[in-house]
Structures are given as structure tokens and as C-alpha cells.
Amino acid sequence: MLSKLVERIPDWGIEKTTYLMCGPEGMMKNVDTLLAARSIPKEKIFKESFVQGTIDKAEKKEEPASDGEVKAREVTIRYDGEEYKIMVEPGKAILETALDQGIDLPYSCQSGLCTACRGKALSGKVKLDEEEGLSQSERDEGYVLTCVGHPMTDDVVIEIG
Numbered sequence: 001m002l003s004k005l006v007e008r009i010p011d012w013g014i015e016k017t018t019y020l021m022c023g024p025e026g027m028m029k030n031v032d033t034l035l036a037a038r039s040i041p042k043e044k045i046f047k048e049s050f051v052q053g054t055i056d057k058a059e060k061k062e063e064p065a066s067d068g069e070v071k072a073r074e075v076t077i078r079y080d081g082e083e084y085k086i087m088v089e090p091g092k093a094i095l096e097t098a099l100d101q102g103i104d105l106p107y108s109c110q111s112g113l114c115t116a117c118r119g120k121a122l123s124g125k126v127k128l129d130e131e132e133g134l135s136q137s138e139r140d141e142g143y144v145l146t147c148v149g150h151p152m153t154d155d156v157v158i159e160i161g
């Protein structure tokens, strides 16, 4: 059905065409696959993702630390002209730790989809539980999402805004 729908889109040339996706996750993955098979450049594809509810924080805290998260790590956050240093415990996200310490950082979905919490990692390594909110070029440039980001090294510096 998707193939038939895509064939009905008038051919104005790729430079004048933008693909916008919004719908259930499975459908969006199918559309992604279809557009990739048609060699549609990633920068021409935009997605609007929604999630049902939020992650249960109590449940999340009981999860075992993921690979590489073995100890609390210091993270430096630069935001709005201020610099904050926080210790992020294994299994806790950078944003969650900052908010617990009263640091007022931007956020919305807290699920790695809206990018309201996006920052640029100037140094160090950050692992994301969810990468769907960032484009490949943003990831290549070092952008991270603090709501689903975990420091993997002790020298993480993130600039927000």
C-alpha cells in the first residue's frame, strides 16, 4: 500500500520534494525502508514521533547499569551562561541527575524524541538509550540528548543552547 501511495506523489524533482512522516512506529519504519530503497536522501525526510506516556522512573532506576556504566561519572554542563558539574550515577540519565539537583535545563518528552534537551558534547563519550530524535548528521556533529544520555567517560562536557 505504501509503495502505491508513494507512486502517486507527483514528481517535482527531489530538490523540490520533502517527505514528512507521522504515524505509528511500525508504519514510520516501513516508510523509512521504502524511502531508503528509493534512494531518498535522509535530509529530505522529516519525522514527528509521539510516545505513549513517559518512562516510569521508579522502574527505570531498578534497571541494571548498561554496558560501560560502572561508576558515577562527572559531567560538565554549560547552559545559559552558567557551568554546572554533576556526578551522574550508573543507570541515571544526565538530565534526570541535573533536574534532581535543581538545575533548570530545557526538556519536554524525556524519551529521546523531541530534542528539547539537545546539547553538543564538546568532549567525552555519551551513550544514548534512544537515538531516533537525532539525525545522523547531528550525531556525527556530536549532538546528544541529555534525557536519554549516559556518560561513558569522566571528561564529558555538554553545551546546551
Ligand code: FES
Residues within 6 Å of the ligand: 106, 107, 108, 109, 110, 111, 112, 113, 114, 115, 116, 117, 118, 133, 145, 146, 147, 148
Ligand atoms: S526531552 Fe525530548 S528528547 Fe530529551
